[in-house]
Amino acid sequence: MKKSKKFFIRICLSTGILASATLLTACFGTPAKHVKANYKVTAEAIPDYQSKNAPISSYWMPDKFLEWSAENDKDLVYNQSRVPLTKRISPDKLSPSNQNQNKKTKIVALSMMNSQTSGNPSRGTTKFESYTFDYWQYIDTLVYWGGSSGEGIIVTPSADVIDEAHSNGVPVLGTIFLPPKEYGGKVDWVKTMLKKDEQGQYPFASQMVKVAKTYGFEGWFINEETQGLNADDAANMKALIQQVKKEDSSLQIMWYDAMTKDGKVDWQNQLNDQNATFVQDKAADAMFLNFWWTQNNLADQKLLEKSNLYAKNHNIDPYNIYAGIDVQAKDVQTPVKWNLLEKGNQATQTSIGLYAASATYTNASNWDDFQNRESAFWVNQKADPRQVDHSVNESWTGLSKYVLEKSAISGNEFNTNFNLGNGYNYFKAGQKISEMDWNDRSLAGILPSYRWIIDNEGKNKISPSFDFANAYNGGNSLKFMAEHLDAGKSSNITLFASDLKIAMGAKFSVSMRSDQALKVSAILELANGQKVSIAGDKSLTENWSK
Template identity: 40%
Template sequence: MKRLKQNYLMKSKRKHQIAMMAGSMMLAASLFGFSGQAKAEQPHSSYWYPNTLIEWSPAKDKDAPFNRGTVELKEGRFQGVKTNSTSKEQPKLIALSSMHPSTSGAPSQGSENFRSYTFSFWQYIDNLVMWGGSAGEGLIVPPSADVIDAAHKNGVPVLGTVFLPQTEHGGKIEWMRDLLQQRKDGSFPVADKLIEVANYYGFDGWFINQETQGATQEDAAKMQQFLKYMQQMKGSKMEVVWYDSMIDEGKIKWQGALTDKNKMFFQDGASRVSDQMFLDFRWQYKDEVNGKYDYVTPYLNSPQKVKELGRNPYDLFAGIDVEAEGYENEYNWPVLFPEGKEATTSLGIYRPDWAYNSSKTQEEYMEKEEIFWVGANKNPLHTGPSEAGNPYSWRGIAHDITDKSVVDGSEFITNFNTGNGHLYAVDGKVMRDKDWSNRSLQDILPTWRWIVETNEGETPLTPAFDFGTAYNGGSSLKLEGDLSAANPTHLKLYKTNMPVEATTELSVTYQANSEAGKVKIGVAFSDAPDQYTFFEPKKWTTVGDNNWKQGDVRLNQYKGRTIVGLSLKFESQTVIKDYKANIGQLSVTQVNDQAKTPKAVTNLKVTDNDFRDGIYGDARLSWDAPKNDEDVLYYQVYRVKPDGKYELMGMTGNTVYYVPEMRRLDKELATKLIVIPLNRHYEAGKSASVTFEWPGYPKPVANFEADQTLIAPGDSVKFTDKSSEVTESWNWSFPGGEPSSSTERNPVVTYHEEGNYAVTLTAKNSEGEDVIRKQMITVTKEAVGGVSDLALKQKATASSFVNEKEAAPFAVDGDDHTKWCAVGDAPHTLTVDLGAEHKISEFVIKHAEAGGEAAAFNSRAFKIQLSTDGEHWTDVVAVKDNTAGVSKHAIALTPARYARLIVEKPTQGGDTAARIYGFEVKGLK
């Protein structure tokens, strides 16, 4: 694989950027993020192979209703006045982002996890492609419902992905030909299904990524027919984007430009083939020294070639790959955005989710996100190269792309809800104190992050999102710092286009740690967009909990003018050290526009639910919308606890909702769920309820583990209770141990004499008891000094492996950076010959997360077997529900020469590849 040298890239930063991999690395990679357990009835976002898509029907897919977006694409997105002089008005931006950690296991309506890629810089992108797909899970991936809703709310079309990977990454040419299968009448059934899926789920088109080698010129011609057929059959608002990979001969040969070899997938005479083309990343590179390659010149010639085809140059998107290094790399900005000239083409960004995937905390993610989109100064007014004098360094997308807004019309309300939280507040009252994420609930967030002004030489308050305080949702806008008469803070927030009427009213809801600080609402009008007029409410009303204050201002005297900017100003006549204010809501409404109070939903029912261990239950709900001509913004779903208090389980704009696992409280016999509709002013309507019954309360199931089973005299063993959760008391018996009995839950016992010892646990509750006895502790002087890893560097074989660098021996080489990886259908088997018969006491398995991969790829279900002869095997460990990156399994001392790991469910989701970074077999040598 050749590497190209760029004379403009600093050597310390170019190692990823200049790697001209044959596949351009457009792969659906695993991400760091959510990897929660999929419950029995948890609905998941769809994924298919071409032939399984043909068989799909929403009528047969019980998850389909949960995967529908409920927000229509907001029309009328506008640019308005440019924020800075460097940004271009004509080029567009398309982002290819992995919105979930894997293709499978993506929850349809959010999850009970705070960690989520809640992208919010929608103002800079014109299309979002929900990147996904893998050979082991599925190739055709529509956007999940929460992504559709968030994008549409911000006026951004969102596309699904058709991913045909390279053969070295599992791609098969037959999959491409399955995609292109035709009926006798010339129609393409998979194309018809792609259009059907987009229409049913409510998204806006498809990104076609064909990188599988082995195609012919006839395949290329058929692909063109396929794309032209989609153009004929899809609606005018549906888009098809082609990735620059296949050429007219059928080969995979990335161009980095529009050329005679790939133009057939863009335009064919008078016929449009694709609506946009994403150009491969190599458009940036030119060997100025030896002249071995030049991709820059063909790229610079592309706009003219586009015009010759009768198309717009901004239908081409020059791709940059930020997956590995984000803004820490260099890119050829001068070629794409020449200074003082129009942009050459539009911009495509592959994997801007880097900001999330490379971050360990929410705070780190949000800081990286701000730098990525608005530059190192984190202020869209002050963008530019992060390294002085280096035009190839990162300068923030806002430097070249003009921000856009959807805040228009007569009404706007934001609660600064990012779409995730550690709590959920309703009108200032915390109604949920558990983690959650649901991008469908994300508000329209500030256009400008952050334009903060104060007097010269002073330091303004620092703005950020606060996840500890919220008015409606899981977050609020926070400002912190010192405030005084000499040091006010003006925070510009939203680009708007809102005509002022006689009934227009501004409102702000906030709380602060000092009464001395004043909060004013700022408005800029179209006739003077850089000048703000400030309004301070004359009367403040206490609302909700935690001393939230709400104030309103009428704008009737400004009737006929147009608001183009919305801001907040903070002042104080006295010095306030460490001032903090949280803005819970900001709105522009009409005082005479009283939104109707929604009636109760009808036909509310539990369509399915599942119980686990007698104390956990989930539920799928469905209902019919109120029939009173009032559009419902959201539906709140509450659980009524035995004490009568309400707990918010979640919210949705859909008329179906999955209530995640609830823990049974106080041995309750039944649980009531309530659905309450909210109108567009967040006002609650009438409630409806449904009740489900719990099964009989279970008696315990006793079980336990020991931290070691092979010890020397005088050593201690810690016993860990693994009985079912309903256990209320424990009685242990340790013959030969000290103590010989215990009622502690997790006792520690010392054994002084050699021998084999049994342990008995009796688990009890009000419903009965269960007893388990294990002959498992061996005390011997042979164990002095501990046990050894008997599998280390021994002979290992496997049922399959991806390649020689991920073969079976790498699971037993003692290196946590290497692995055995097996693909294909499970189960996957790893067998180790220990070289001789040994006494085995414990196993340690290092799953995907131990090697740095996402927790979503940790082995879920597996078993371990032992054998003395390699032919007759005995199960000694069986695990059905693992989520850990490293799992340890102690057993009673067992003689064996061979150990076998059988991976039955390789990941937490649908990916069938096993990833084992270490398999240790511990015992006596």
């Protein structure tokens, strides 16, 4: 039984110029049965999704969090994710796109997946505008960032975010935000969290386990920045984390570099004797370092290099330490001293932590601007992970320079509709059945691992994008626009990294359309390096065909 390592599509035009080819559904495995039907555009009626009866994502103050129970959670059925966390392919089986990528370096993204703490519908809205993150291949953990002293400081990920992350093999953490007093923080909130019962246990820790397991996410990011605490409080905070891990060792806890072992708020910007206790002795799994390691007044101290050495000397994995980079204000314009992160030999001192990775969306002027910012942020200015950006005057370096493209495509079967999770319309089998704007990240498909690797013969030139005007299933399709195609020349587009088992009788199908007659082949790169080309059984036309 052979395995596919990557798969591609090859576009070839016999004569003329290609206007566009739209790739909607790629299916690998046993073909599903299709039921023919005649669809009609629905009559549009905008529901009041913000009504009092609409389910919303959960958030609490500490006392209310302790009162929560599954039995009394009226919105639980809507806020639970039932999509299991897909297992990703081992990095050892993946091939780097460029020589700088390191298989050990990880990225955690702290992202405002919704614009506020309260009032977020559990599963999308009747609006197109939403942060539909689609570069999952570059992150290893998503922190659903939120919390405010005026709404709630404990926030669970909305179900649509968990669903999409799990489909891409990415664990999700909720947030416990204990704010500074300047932002409304209260010592009493921390004391409530650290209160013990008669058996000397922390009810709050047990509640953290229950909520995460019931809702279906992987753990918590703890951000303790409230002043006025002491060494006993710090010891209790560590003990609370240890209880969480004891009750369920599979839950992940990430600790933020703010509280020190004496209970003070004193950002270290490195791993050292002041904060390491929180990731030792079966406490937190990882630490997110504060951002100042890259500032001029601290740069000469090489804090990430010191963190790497400290971690190794204290039996801590340096790649479970994340160098924080605050990108909220400037996203792709954020200045970073990348040389302090880099270690030589295509490695980094620590992993990478991004605060407000969603800034590419919040700072964008329109949808196209958002897509361009995302591409430059996660890949590079050339939108080709094979290329390596070199930072000039601390300019932003695309993150594909440092980390592999991960993939959760394995097993015997794979299919995707290439949906981003929103749309101006909704399509089924190529027919428009709704003209209502919508977003629901639960409906997002698996997007290409490589954005983009395109090899052109002759003078061929192809530009990829997402088409919201024509789709097969969902809100959008994958579109390739050709500025020029030479007759008899082909363009190879590398789409997915995979670990798919190919049994005798396996089927590969794709639904496509084109403005002009076009030949398409699927190319599978096997684990032994052999490439197998499967010619399409028909030429494409302006109508959808399989």
